[in-house]
Amino acid sequence: MTGPVLVLVEPEEGRASLVSREALTFARQLGDPVHALVLGAATEAALQDCREQGAAVVHEATNPELGRYAAAAWGTALAQAAGEAKAPVVLAGGTPRGTEVLAHLAARYGQPMAANVVQVVQADPLEVERQVAGGSVLERVRVNTPGILTVAGHAVAPEPAPAAGAGELRRYEARLRPGDLRAQVVRTEARSGGDSSALTGARVVVGAGRGAGGPDGFGAVDALASRLGGAVGVSRVVTSLGWRPHHEQVGQTGSRIAPEVYIACGISGAIQHWAGCASSKTIIAINTDAEAPMVTKADYAVIGDMHEVIPAILEELG
Amino acid sequence: MTNVLVCVKRAPDITGEVLLTPDGTGLDGRYSGYAISAHEECAVEIAVGIAEATDGSVTVLTLGGEEAVEQLRNALAVGAHDAVHLLAEADRFGPADVAAAIADLVRVREGDGTAYDLVLVGNDAADTGDFQVGIRLAYALDRPVVAGAQRIEVAGGVATMHVGSAEGSETYEVGLPAVATVLEGGVTPRYPSIKGRMRAKKAPVETVAPAVEPRGTGALGLRLPPPPPSQVTVLGEGPGAAPALVAVLREIGVVS
Ligand SMILES: Cc1cc2nc3c(=O)[nH]c(=O)nc-3n(C[C@H](O)[C@H](O)[C@H](O)COP(=O)(O)OP(=O)(O)OC[C@H]3O[C@@H](n4cnc5c(N)ncnc54)[C@H](O)[C@@H]3O)c2cc1C
Numbered sequence: 324m325t326g327p328v329l330v331l332v333e334p335e336e337g338r339a340s341l342v343s344r345e346a347l348t349f350a351r352q353l354g355d356p357v358h359a360l361v362l363g364a365a366t367e368a369a370l371q372d373c374r375e376q377g378a379a380v381v382h383e384a385t386n387p388e389l390g391r392y393a394a395a396a397w398g399t400a401l402a403q404a405a406g407e408a409k410a411p412v413v414l415a416g417g418t419p420r421g422t423e424v425l426a427h428l429a430a431r432y433g434q435p436m437a438a439n440v441v442q443v444v445q446a447d448p449l450e451v452e453r454q455v456a457g458g459s460v461l462e463r464v465r466v467n468t469p470g471i472l473t474v475a476g477h478a479v480a481p482e483p484a485p486a487a488g489a490g491e492l493r494r495y496e497a498r499l500r501p502g503d504l505r506a507q508v509v510r511t512e513a514r515s516g517g518d519s520s521a522l523t524g525a526r527v528v529v530g531a532g533r534g535a536g537g538p539d540g541f542g543a544v545d546a547l548a549s550r551l552g553g554a555v556g557v558s559r560v561v562t563s564l565g566w567r568p569h570h571e572q573v574g575q576t577g578s579r580i581a582p583e584v585y586i587a588c589g590i591s592g593a594i595q596h597w598a599g600c601a602s603s604k605t606i607i608a609i610n611t612d613a614e615a616p617m618v619t620k621a622d623y624a625v626i627g628d629m630h631e632v633i634p635a636i637l638e639e640l641g
Numbered sequence: 642m643t644n645v646l647v648c649v650k651r652a653p654d655i656t657g658e659v660l661l662t663p664d665g666t667g668l669d670g671r672y673s674g675y676a677i678s679a680h681e682e683c684a685v686e687i688a689v690g691i692a693e694a695t696d697g698s699v700t701v702l703t704l705g706g707e708e709a710v711e712q713l714r715n716a717l718a719v720g721a722h723d724a725v726h727l728l729a730e731a732d733r734f735g736p737a738d739v740a741a742a743i744a745d746l747v748r749v750r751e752g753d754g755t756a757y758d759l760v761l762v763g764n765d766a767a768d769t770g771d772f773q774v775g776i777r778l779a780y781a782l783d784r785p786v787v788a789g790a791q792r793i794e795v796a797g798g799v800a801t802m803h804v805g806s807a808e809g810s811e812t813y814e815v816g817l818p819a820v821a822t823v824l825e826g827g828v829t830p831r832y833p834s835i836k837g838r839m840r841a842k843k844a845p846v847e848t849v850a851p852a853v854e855p856r857g858t859g860a861l862g863l864r865l866p867p868p869p870p871s872q873v874t875v876l877g878e879g880p881g882a883a884p885a886l887v888a889v890l891r892e893i894g895v896v897s
Contacts, residue, residue: 635880
């Protein structure tokens with residue numbers, strides 16, 4: 324493939340987000356050079372992240388209207404950067420935003436988009452493997468040029484490039500089109516009546532699934548979470564049965580957690596749940612079924628009834 | 642009065658074990674059964690809620706084979722008023738094809754005097770996970786689109802859409818007509834009443850041939866990734882394993 328691979332970089336606390344750094348690492352498998360696009364003024368730390376990931380050029384597209392998120396406007400800025408860079412491949416991390424903006428780009432170009440790619444099968448003509456069915460199946464697809472891809476979270480680890488990129492800064496104003504701001508965020512509200520930030524930031528998460536048995540089956544789970552100074556996370560079965568609120572759900576359509584330890588009680592470990600807890604440092608499963616995926620994927624397991632095991636843990640903790 | 646078109650897709654139920662068809666080209670739902678994705682269940686609920694609040698109507702649409710009529714009837718049972726079946730081999734239709742076929746139907750209906758103020762689709766289908774049909778549809782119809790809406794209210798020709806994020810919620814105010822892709826989590830889909838089921842059985846379903854020749858999906862084949870080798874240390878069985886578990890917590894440093 325001739326021409327640079329352009330990566331949309333999303334900011335996170337002043338840096339390039341973890342998923343964007345993964346996408347930059349992934350981009351290096353697809354071609355050389357790698358370019359990055361940052362929307363709005365790039366911080367020095369974000370630039371440093373892009374350089375460390377081997378980016379030869381960082382495009383910085385600014386426009387006062389980009390301050391409030393509008394996916395179509397981001398799509399326009401990305402299309403402009405892809406044009407300036409003459410990039411045959413554009414990619415982003417498979418976050419809600421990355422996916423949305425790339426879908427806008429694909430719709431605008433009338434090109435296919437491959438979502439949740441995990442590996443390059445061959446570079447020319449481009450063939451990739453991507454996750455389907457919530458990540459439990461891999462699909463091989465042919466991608467036309469310009470190739471538009473999102474990279475599945477944690478498909479690769481963010482490795483610094485063997486040699487840092489020059490990270491030459493190219494600044495320009497994003498030329499938005501009429502209509503780009505028809506759907507723009509008008510208000511951002513912190514969550515009220517339930518806060519999943521406690522869950523996403525917790526050092527310890529005690530999870531419970533269908534094994535809890537009902538809305539009354541969480542007493543010991545709550546007690547263990549508070550004894551360990553942590554938060555409660557649940558599976559989707561639990562929220563869809565109305566046993567607990569949605570903001571406690573961990574998984575693909577819930578929160579993604581990364582605690583020091585996740586204690587998953589009575590949870591089977593379906594791929595969609597796993598998507599939300601895989602970044603936990605240590606996973607301990609408590610399950611009656613020794614063959615449950617949560618058990619076989621965990622670091623430690625206790626085989627048994629959570630209603631007997633958790634009280635025993637509480638007693639042991641004193 | 643808001644007319645909502647809500648688009649759903651029959652897909653193998655993937656909440657349990659996922660199997661491939663013997664030839665490896667598709668997902669096999671013979672044992673798991675078929676369903677629409679959770680996002681689409683919520684899209685149907687949002688559509689019915691808007692119709693109730695504005696004295697409007699809900700049309701449910703699917704593109705798929707003969708059997709997909711089951712998913713249309715399920716939506717009729719929970720309050721959709723009528724149904725359109727774009728009868729086609731869904732596997733041959735990529736996301737761009739599906740969007741083009743729906744856009745064409747919307748335009749034809751508009752020409753016939755039926756306008757859909759709001760078109761809802763799931764954020765992504767449970768099986769293919771393409772994340773793009775709604776956005777492509779919006780471009781084909783030249784309408785604004787919001788992705789990942791969890792709640793939508795309509796008043797005075799404006800749809801207020803709430804998109805959840807880890808920190809809270811983002812609000813969009815979009816002039817109608819518009820498109821939204823719906824993500825589960827904001828509403829609880831209702832169960833069909835007996836009356837709803839009876840009505841759904843008899844409700845007419847209009848069958849239409851899609852006016853689009855599919856360009857396809859670019860898919861070359863599917864495979865199941867091998868399960869990662871288990872590294873688990875089993876600490877024991879039953880309550881007797883509690884001391885070993887607490888020892889692990891001490892080692893990690895989360896209890897002193
Ligand atoms: C598009 C899509 C998105 C999804 N998103 C999510 C998501 O974000 N999060 C999520 O969690 N799921 C999600 N799911 C659902 C997921 O596929 C599973 O259905 C769900 O995670 C299963 O929940 P569970 O493990 O609690 O229940 P089950 O699968 O029923 O498992 C219960 C487990 O508990 C064990 N058990 C039973 N009784 C006891 C007991 N007394 N003590 C100990 N163990 C016991 C059983 O052995 C079993 O392993 C999604 C599905 C789809 C299709």
